[in-house]
Every structure is written in structure tokens, then in C-alpha cells.
Amino acid sequence: MGDDKRLRDAAEKLALILAQGGMQKTTARVMTCLLFSQQETLTAADLCAELQISSGAVSGAVKQLTPSGLLERVPAPGSRRDHYRFPDGAWATLMSQQNQLLATMGEVADQGLAAAGDPSTPAGQRMAEMRDFYSFMLRELPPLIERWRTDFTAKQAKQETHQAD
Amino acid sequence: MGDDKRLRDAAEKLALILAQGGMQKTTARVMTCLLFSQQETLTAADLCAELQISSGAVSGAVKQLTPSGLLERVPAPGSRRDHYRFPDGAWATLMSQQNQLLATMGEVADQGLAAAGDPSTPAGQRMAEMRDFYSFMLRELPPLIERWRTDFTAKQAKQETHQAD
DNA sequence: CAAAGATTTCAGAGATCTGTGAATACTCTG
């Protein structure tokens, strides 16, 4: 099926984009491989074969992806191998983790503001703007993501009911 | 003044955070040096001295930062040297540039959806969710940033009026 | 509880990236 090749190409293309954005190249490839696979789950051996990488590399990528919620182990009854998959809602999870960064940026700005002493100094003004921006984002972004989550699950539920007709 | 040391520490700390997030280490240091400086602007020579790096390194960092809107050249009357500064509204600019990425992610999802053929296949479902998420974000984020911009400039205007009293 | 199957760890080779320092190219000024 030619579609598989198109999928694999799309996977590698996205991996490249993510790699340019700072993600480890192999880590990105593992992630997109799971994302674009027509299988529900893949084993480590599958990933080795598909991406032509060693088992050690897969292990490393799994280790990086799992805590970020971009990869999850799936219980595989009747198989001794671990099965991995790209979790539902992973993109929202990923975006949510930006919140941590937003909070950190806000804290740094606070410390900077304290260190600058006077808020009317050049550094003080920059810090004030920085703090204002990041506290704003930290206030607004989480509800936004939450809204998508509820909207999307509602949308899915409706679709399933429709299929059940 | 001890405050300067605290500012410099905060600068280096933030540079480290940004470096972990994928930004070039020297690029991050140049940026935070401008951000936390009590000067309005710094020259390349200032940056060399402050950060103990070569002029070539500064040039490279400037080249990376400028297109992202995290650094701007400032006309310096009476000085032959270029003066650099951290622009007002840079954080909002930075966040806005995420929009480009959001759009790209959406496009990749579209292509993936087309390649997957049937949206009910595993890959098709993942693509559908991905597309839904990123188109949502692309729709919601820009107005949010715009709102901060207007709020913040209003806030500043009020403050200035207050000072003028 | 032994043995097979699978994953993780780790040292080291190889590739990649980055900053230096010098040479080159600009750009003002007198």
C-alpha cells in the first residue's frame, strides 16, 4: 500500500521539524513512528526494525518520552514484550507542560525585579513587563487547554453515538 | 552594588534554563545579558567583556536573535558602534512565533490524515485529534496574545499619566 | 529455580556542534 510510504514520509518529516525545535533526533523519530503507525501499539523490536536503530537507542528514547506523556507502555497480555503507544490527549499534555515553563519564567522575572531594586530602572521595566506577560499566560493558558479537552471529548462522544445508530 | 551581581546571577540562571530548552548557550547568554542589564543598550564590545566571549560569538548570537525579535539594533547617534537592546514586547513576539509552529503541526496532521485514508484507522484517529488540537490552538492563541498587548499598553499609559500628576 | 526472552545500562567510537582568532569586508570620518 502506497499510503504506508506516505505515512512514513510524513513521520520522518515531522521528526525533522521537532528535531530542529530542540528534540533529540532519535527521540523524535520514535515518537512520530508511533504517531503515524497504523498499528495500535508497537514493540521495541518493531521500532528497531522500522527505524533501523539499536535497542539501546529505543530504550533511551522511551526514557525521554515517557515522563513527558508522549509515550506510554501498554499492558500486553500474552506477550512478554513491552508494547508502546502514543497516548490519547498527548498534545494537550505536552502543551500543559509549557505551564511549568511559564511559571518558571514568572519566578525569574520576580527575582529579577527584586534584584533590580527600582522598577523604573531599565532592568526593572523589562522585568515588570516580563512578569506581567508570563503571569497573564499562566492564568489564561490552562483554562484554554481544559476547554479543548472537554470540547473534544464531547465531540468524540457524539460521534460514537452517531456510529451506534 | 550587590544588586548587579544578583542581576547577573539571575541572567545566567535564565540562560541556563533557555539552553536546556534548546536555545544555543551563547545565544541565550547574550539575550539574558541584555534583558537584565541596567543599561538601556549594550554594544558588542560590552557583551564580549561581560560574557567573556569573542566578537565572533557575539556576531553569531545577534544573527540568531534578531530575526526572532529578541534583539534589536538601535541607532546610536555619535557612536560608530552598533548598540543592541532587548525590544519591548519581545515575549509576546516570541510567543506569537509559536503560531507558525502550530500552523505547521496542523498541516502535518492534515497530510497525515490524507495519507491514512480512513479516519477510523489508528493513524487516522491520531491525526484527527492532532489536527483538532492544533487548529483550536491556532484559533485561540493569537487573540489571547493580542489581548495582553492591549491590556498592557493600556496599563502603561495609565501609569505614565499617574506619574505626570 | 533454571533458562530463555526482553530491556536497560555503559563505555567508547563517531558525528555534530560551537566558539576562537585571524582574515575579510564594511562604514564612517577627516
Added chain:
DNA sequence: CAGAGTATTCACAGATCTCTGAAATCTTTG
């Protein structure tokens, strides 16, 4: 338009990172 003062480019050395391949560890099963 010559010359001094800056900024940029570039080749290379040094540091960093990443994957491989093999050994070690863990886990399941007969």
C-alpha cells in the same frame, strides 16, 4: 578617498552529544 574603527565570515580545534554493541539486569515461564 585614505585610514581607523567595527562588524562579519571562516577554518579549525575542542567540547559535547548520541548511537552502537555488548554486557548486565530483570522478568516470565515451564
